[in-house]
Amino acid sequence: MDIVNYTLKEYFDQKKSPCLSFNVFALDKEHEEDEQKWHRSDYFQVLLLQEGEVSQGIEHRNFDLLKHQISVVFPHQINALQMGDNAKGIVIQFDEVLFCSDLLKNELISYNNDLMHKLNHVALDEETFAKINHYGVQIFELFQSLSPIKKEQIRFYIKIMLLEIIEAAHQNYQGFRAPDELDYFARFKTLIEANFKSKRTVSYYKDQLQITSKKLNEICKNKTGQTALNIIHERILTEIKRLLIFSGKNHKEIAYELGFDSPSALNKFVYAKLKETPSELKQELSKIYKY
Structure with a gap:
């Protein structure tokens, strides 16, 4: 398909x-x-x-x-x-x-x-x-x-x-129940939301879910077409965008809030994902959100 x-x-x-x-x-x-x-x-x-x-x-x-x-x-x-x-x-x-x-x-x-x-x-x-x-x-x-x-x-x-x-x-919602033990994707997303600022390896999340990295990637690809690591990175990137445009914090403050070792590490992460620096990303976002 x-x-x-x-x-x-x-x-x-x-x-x-x-x-x-x-x-x-x-x-x-x-x-x-x-x-x-x-x-x-x-x-x-x-x-x-x-x-x-x-x-x-x-x-x-x-x-x-x-x-x-x-x-x-x-x-x-x-x-x-x-x-x-x-x-x-x-x-x-x-x-x-x-x-x-x-x-x-x-x-x-x-x-x-x-x-x-x-x-x-x-x-x-x-x-x-x-x-x-x-x-x-x-x-x-x-x-x-x-x-x-x-x-x-x-x-x-x-x-x-x-x-x-x-x-x-x-x-x-009729028949709602909390995700059961087999609903790994829902639990994975919940774990990311609670831990993405400090935990960004697939190894951490697969251990929490008590499944293999291969199984977690298979679940994520079936649900979204993305790997588990990409889903973790997308959540971090979304938060970077929010903080750049809405928080008023500088790059150093954002880097440390999100668990990066330095502003340079934040810069490398953003560039690897988007081929632009945090400053360039902020300028681009400002055109969308600031008027």
């Missing part, structure tokens, strides 16, 4: 417009051709289905998304979508740096077990959907005529919308 990779940067490059940290559009047949292909992306995607029906596959699960339901696809999840004739809704895409706020990371610990599967398919009552859809409509309308203030409003509404979705999914 061929799997296509999508990025927000490539999308905006094709449009020959400045890269943003988010994209918003109405669900219609114009976008269906790309979405029908099995693909993975480097961004989150929220689909608010206002009317009709959508058939969606995410990883190994297939389901019908119905009126007043929501789907959240996480970065690197393999997925595909096929719309029914009367499907109508709003699609909001945004990058991982925007999502990984301190609020979502630290304040919602009780919601984090199996969060990905909870949000892939969220069934709501009409009143709850209307409340969340209201934020989606506001985001869509603001996106039609962007300004520096409207971009800030969009980021604010995306976070509020996510909090509402997480709360609704947590209350409504």
Whole structure:
């Protein structure tokens, strides 16, 4: 099965417009051709289905998304979508740096077990959907005529919308249980979140999971197409981006906060991943996040 990779940067490059940290559009047949292909992306995607029906596959699960339901696809999840004739809704895409706020990371610990599967398919009552859809409509309308203030409003509404979705999914998810002993990937991601600042070797995580490095890599490749080490590095890189643009800390402070021996080690890591220095990365991110 061929799997296509999508990025927000490539999308905006094709449009020959400045890269943003988010994209918003109405669900219609114009976008269906790309979405029908099995693909993975480097961004989150929220689909608010206002009317009709959508058939969606995410990883190994297939389901019908119905009126007043929501789907959240996480970065690197393999997925595909096929719309029914009367499907109508709003699609909001945004990058991982925007999502990984301190609020979502630290304040919602009780919601984090199996969060990905909870949000892939969220069934709501009409009143709850209307409340969340209201934020989606506001985001869509603001996106039609962007300004520096409207971009800030969009980021604010995306976070509020996510909090509402997480709360609704947590209350409504039937049959939820914490990941069992065999759900190694969920446990691996949880371990990374708790330890990525100080532990960045596959050996540490495979020991914690009590499986072999080969088995862990096999699981990660099946889930995301990436190796375990790449997943660890992507989490570190996401945090570097967040700290560069949002924290006000200098490179030395960021290096030591994330467990690097020196600013030089931070520089080498960023350059190895992106072929640019932290200073160049910050300048690039500033064009996206600062207005």
